[in-house]
Amino acid sequence: GAVVSQHPSWVICKSGTSVKIECRSLDFQATTMFWYRQFPKQSLMLMATSNEGSKATYEQGVEKDKFLINHASLTLSTLTVTSAHPEDSSFYICSARGGLYSYEQYFGPGTRLTVT
Amino acid sequence: DAKTTQPNSMESNEEEPVHLPCNHSTISGTDYIHWYRQLPSQGPEYVIHGLTSNVNNRMASLAIAEDRKSSTLILHRATLRDAAVYYCILRASGNTPLVFGKGTRLSVIA
Numbered sequence: 001g002a003v004v005s006q007h008p009s010w011v012i013c014k015s016g017t018s019v020k021i022e023c024r025s026l027d028f029q030a031t032t033m034f035w036y037r038q039f040p041k042q043s044l045m046l047m048a049t050s051n052e053g054s055k056a057t058y059e060q061g062v063e064k065d066k067f068l069i070n071h072a073s074l075t076l077s078t079l080t081v082t083s084a085h086p087e088d089s090s091f092y093i094c095s096a097r098g099g100l101y102s103y104e105q106y107f108g109p110g111t112r113l114t115v116t
Numbered sequence: 117d118a119k120t121t122q123p124n125s126m127e128s129n130e131e132e133p134v135h136l137p138c139n140h141s142t143i144s145g146t147d148y149i150h151w152y153r154q155l156p157s158q159g160p161e162y163v164i165h166g167l168t169s170n171v172n173n174r175m176a177s178l179a180i181a182e183d184r185k186s187s188t189l190i191l192h193r194a195t196l197r198d199a200a201v202y203y204c205i206l207r208a209s210g211n212t213p214l215v216f217g218k219g220t221r222l223s224v225i226a
Binding site for chain 2: 095104112
């Protein structure tokens, strides 16, 4: 099956710094990538959708200047959390769509962000 | 996308079948029924999906009611590794992202 990787798997950063999370589709070309956020004991919340080479579309309530998404190639998308604060601590999960079964979404293993 | 209703939690004994229900009374004719599961501290993984007919794969079976207003995910023999949150999701087309509800937390007892 299609594999999506994320790096890093966990990160701790100080308040006010920026953190970049990478999402890669390893064996297929991802025409569309999605970023989700999940707080403890809660469900996944869609943050944004990005198509390769285009600007990301953010869901209502998600600050696009705070969560910068770049989808520069068919195998890589990045999420940068700028000026992170403790309330941004969460589990960030990317998902990619493309390949043989283009309707299916494949998920990465997630990145645990802790802001101190 | 139409909403789904699932029980918050369910419990099963190991090696017994598990039937996870999902109600979707406002489903439209073009909505596919998807099931994903999320193991602790991991991203979701695809389980199965269907439109009208019952579906089987190596992981599970999906039974869809004739009126499509409900469906049931069937794990034929639950193992400890099946303990996860199971999400039932309706999606109108392949171009829309998956939107997750609260899901059902399945506990498997040895």
